[in-house]
Amino acid sequence: MVNSKPKFVSLTFDDGPSPYTNQILDILGTYNIKATFFVVGEAVKNYPEIVKRINSQNHVIGNHTWNHPVITDIPAKELSSQIQKTSLVIKDIIGEEPIIFRAPYGKIDDHSFRVIQDSGMKSVLWTVDSLDWSLPEKKLIESRVLKNTMTDSIVLLHDGDKFGSGPRDATVHSIPNIIESLMQSGYFFLTIPEFHKQCFTIEKW
Structure with missing residues (x-):
């Protein structure tokens, strides 16, 4: 019997926005795919026009703190401030x-x-962690993502070039082949809110 259950995947991007985000948005637009961007408050303040573009193209924006601390190492009051300042x-x-x-x-x-x-x-x-912050070549990023993605996966990539990530050229260049390969394998691309409606909750809410 053929399994007719749809195959879903969600592409997510952390640490932006940055100039690389525009390149990623161009690629996503080419394939008519929506993604989720977890943005850092400091970067949002520096690139408001990119945030407007993310939103205007119907991608989803998530909060990734103000300046990317290890949140388990900071007091509750500071974490709350990081979240609220970024959201505002x-x-x-x-x-x-x-x-x-x-x-x-x-x-x-x-x-x-x-x-x-x-x-x-x-x-x-x-x-699925692409490890794109540490892998220097697009083929390595592609291989890791495609090898580990299965039905109902959330893929972590980075569009920001700060916080230890470094240049994002390899990430940008890997995205077309990742998208095309997953499309050929029958995957449908969802934003995180769509993903949780269609698939399952990754952790307790």
Whole structure:
């Protein structure tokens, strides 16, 4: 019997916006794919026009703190401030606050999780780490993503070039082949809110 269950995947980008984000948006537009961008407040302040473009092209924007700290190492009051400050600067640009949050480095504990919940945010991690911040060639990034992606995967990539990520050229160049290969394998691309409606909750809400 043929399995008719749809295959879903969500592309997510962290640490932006940056000039690389525009290149990624161009590629996503070519394939008519929507993605989710977890943005850092400091970068939002520096590139408001890119944030407007992300929003105008119907991608989803999530909160990724103000300056990318390890949130398990900071007091609750500071984490709350990081979240609120970032959400407000996003709202000033696009008219609404994000409802999803991703912890830098994926480091989260019960203490920080409660702060995120109290801030009205839903915490989102990932299931496929591209390791694009450490892999120097696009083929290595492509191989890692395509090898590890399965039905209902959330893929972590980076459009920001700060916070230890470095230049994002290899990431940008890897995206077309990742998209085309996943399309050929029958995947449908969803934003994180769409993903949670269609698939399953990655962690408790």
